[in-house]
Amino acid sequence: MHSQTPISAYPVRDCSPAAIPFPSVFGAEIISITANRVDDASIPIAAENPFGRRPENAENFSYCNVTVSHTHPGWGDTLRTQVWLPTENWNRRMQGIGGAGMVAGLFPWNEFPMYSAVGQGYAAMTVDGGLPSWTTEDWALLSPGNVNKYLLEDFASRSLADGTLIAKSVIESFYGEAPQYSYWAGCSQGGRQGMMLAQKYPTLYDGIHASAPAFNWNHQIVGNFWPQQVMNEMEEYPRPCELQALTDAAIEACDGLDGVKDGLISDMDACYFDPFTLVGKRIGCPDVRGRIPISQAAAIIADAVWTGSNGNSPEYGMIDTYDPDLSAFRKAGGKLVTFHGLADEILPFGNTRNYYEEVTKRDPDVADFYRYFETPGLGHCGGNIGPVPNGIFERLVDWVEHGKTPESLTATGPPDKRGKVRNRILCPYPQKAKYDGKGDVNAYDSWSCH
Ligand SMILES: [Ca+2]
Structure with a gap:
């Protein structure tokens, strides 16, 4: 799939905690490292999905599962970062995998994208944000009216930087070299995390796929x-x-x-x-x-x-993730892609469109490094009757590494009432896909961007 040659004969490194020194991350104190080799792993789901394609190497691969626990002394928190390192055919890249709902990561739903990444040769990373459970009721308030600001900051941003730096350190210890490229993949909460990385930590990732982002909390939660x-x-x-x-x-x-x-x-x-x-x-x-x-x-x-409403709240500033200044990310050479379903039943696409327009006001050449694709009929990160973007993550990699700009995307949807599979193209906002007026409406080349 990629032109770069994987390290097929790379010596299998020692998958034991003793072989991986404690990463050094400013402000963080490492508590423990565990490492377990996993053999005969297989991708549990066979389908095109918003995170990318099912890799060819989907059966019987091996990886080293490293879990690093750390704290911020004085905060009373414990964060866990997990790094899955393919023991063979590492493609010299890292992929960070985002969370969903009110979960930062490291939970059963994101095992599929983790497996998928490792199956493609990526070293994959996910972090739990230090959250003790999957529901905010268990941690968000220290007492009635008093937000747990340390955990909110861990969840909002800090865990993303820490987890990424920890993963890069583990990767370098395991393979003897740092990743040449680092990517983020996420939708919903994972999309917000990707946007936070672009806004606040603009040098950590070369490419970020951040779709249907759960951002703009000040308005979103009220909405x-x-x-x-x-x-x-x-x-x-x-x-x-x-x-x-x-x-x-x-x-x-x-x-x-x-x-x-x-x-x-x-x-x-x-x-x-x-x-x-x-x-x-x-x-x-x-x-x-x-x-x-x-x-x-x-x-x-x-x-x-x-x-919608014009409601507002001052309560969620820390996790708002709506800073339209992406100049540092652009300067670092980063690339960003986002899709948002126009039939998203949970997070309205208008939020993402408004953000893109705010970025555009500051940088009229935003399309040089950031492309946003509105997806008709698609629900939240998938579902409903709309077509799903094909291989958007692979397109991002091509953009970062080969300068191939995603001028449009192909998307494939469930069959229409007559049983015909809906093939469409998606255009980078503000362009729209238009049917050329002739030919099969379900053929990609019957559509073009205007
Ligand atoms: Ca129509």
């Missing part, structure tokens, strides 16, 4: 609670079938505006749909096994979801 707040204030809670009917109607109204009636709204800017026009319309509702009229409350909620 996520906004529809619930509207319902609470109205004391009315519409049925899911009402909101589904309004969503279906919006898709029906806006689908064709991009030139193709395919169930995908590719031109969100041209889409305006007034949910109040459907108040009173009777719809089939599986929730009640009958027909009901769409309520005024349902239209108000749909409007609240689609337009």
Whole structure:
């Protein structure tokens, strides 16, 4: 896949804690190192996925699993960094793997991208952020009203720098040389982490894939609670079938505006749909096994979801991750790619678009190092009916190492109603994909960026 020759005959290094000296990271005190060799590993899932392709070397590979624990003296925290080192065919690169939800990393969901990275020859890294559990209720407050600021800072940023520096040190000890290139791969929380790395630690990674980032917390958290707040204030809670009917109607109204009636709204800017026009319309509702009229409350909620709130909070500044100044990352030669599903049901794509526009205001040549791809019909990091970007991570590597700019991406989706697989192209914002007006709509070359 890559032109660089892997070190196929590299001597297998000693996978034991004694062979790996404690990394030296400013402000961190290493507590312990464990190392275990894993043989006959296999990739558990066979599919194209947002993190990259299933590698050819997906069966029976071996790696050394190194876990490093450290603390920041005085903070009372314990962070764990895990590094998986392929014992053969290391490609001289490192890949950091991000978390999800309110988890920093090192949890069962990110085992697949870890395996996938190691199977491709990367030394893979993930860090748990020092969080004692997967739910914020267990750690975010020290007492009512008092945020656990040390752990919040670990989660927000510090663990990313520490974990990366620890991993680079372990890699150098194991192979006898530092990685030539370092990459980050993450979506959602992992996307936010990637953005934080670009903003705050601009020299640690050569390439960052940060998709559907869970950033802009000051607005995001308020925005996520906004529809619930509207319902609470109205004391009315519409049925899911009402909101589904309004969503279906919006898709029906806006689908064709991009030139193709395919169930995908590719031109969100041209889409305006007034949910109040459907108040009173009777719809089939599986929730009640009958027909009901769409309520005024349902239209108000749909409007609240689609337009969002202007709410704000000062509470999350540490983890906001919305600094549009990427000049240091650019200066260091970094490259950044992001996709965001236009049907993302958890984090609205507008957040990412606004951020890209803020970066563009500061740097009109932003496309030289940062490309953002809006993905019609795609849910949060995947799912829904939209096409999934193909091999975006590999495109990032090509950009960093060979200067091949991703002018567009191909994307493949689930079959449409007639059973035809949806192939589309994705264009870097603000360009849009347009059907050329002739040829198979499911063929890549029937589309172009404008
Ligand atoms: Ca369409």
